[in-house]
Amino acid sequence: MLAVLARVMWRLWCWIELAIVTLLLYGLSFLPKALLRSWYFRAFRFWCWLFVQALGVDLRLHQKNTRPLPTHYILIANHPSAFEDVGIPSLFPVYSLAKDEVKHWWWAGRINMAAGTLFVKREDPESRRMAAEQIESEVRQGHNVALYPEGGCKGRRIYSSFRFGAFKVSMATGVPILPVFLHYEAQDDFEWRKPQTLLHKLWHFMTTRNPRANYYVYDAIDPGAFTNPEDYNTYVYNLYLQWQARYLD
DSSP, X not given: OHHHHHHHHHHHHHHHHHHHHHHHHHHHTTSOHHHHTXXXXXXXXXXXXXXXXXXXXXXXXXXXXXXXXXXXXXXXEOOOOSTHHHHHHHHSOOEEEEEGGGGGSHHHHHHHHHHTOEEEOTTOHHHHHHHHHHHHXXXXXXXXXXXXXXXXXXXXXXXXXXXXXXXXXXXXXXXXXXXXXXXXXXXXXXXXXXXXXXXXXXXXXXHOSOOEEEEEEOOOBOGXXXXXXXXXXXXXXXXXXXXXXXXXX
């Protein structure tokens, strides 16, 4: 009984702390960008970590890499859930590419914009082209970027193909791709399916009987090993199929 009460009190405190930091970051997001640039990104990552704690998700990083990870990279991951929107930046110092609708998510949209999140209209070719240019610009400035080459939440299994954007930018800049495979043990609770809303998913995360989320990071992949983005894409896609067979099938 005492253990249950302690967990309830801890979760309540996490939500109070998250609410306070959210209000603070939301208010500060109205400052000029020049004043936010040096510190808001770090505060955003802390906010993401608080969100993970408040949701009660047992997020675990598994370092499957055999070589030291680079300090500069383009992170890619599969995208079965909405949770990775806070899970990835809580673990990795990355500027994420998100769907354009995130801009309009209550207070979270403005916080994401102030933190430097990149946005794309997934079904708009011109928007995807502009997003690719933004990603390349961020990478050339020395920033790490995270994106999901499936092109959105495609379910618990790897989609039929990866888009080429990450691989083209990697080859153009010489910056390696850092692959992360995401595995939620309670797949039904974490998978985002239509017509579920964000509120539905937050409730599912908080009430799941198995809150374990496993993020497996593997060796970075050097673009110099490939002569074209098509081969690069195929090689990495097949790696994800292998990891899917290991952890999900």
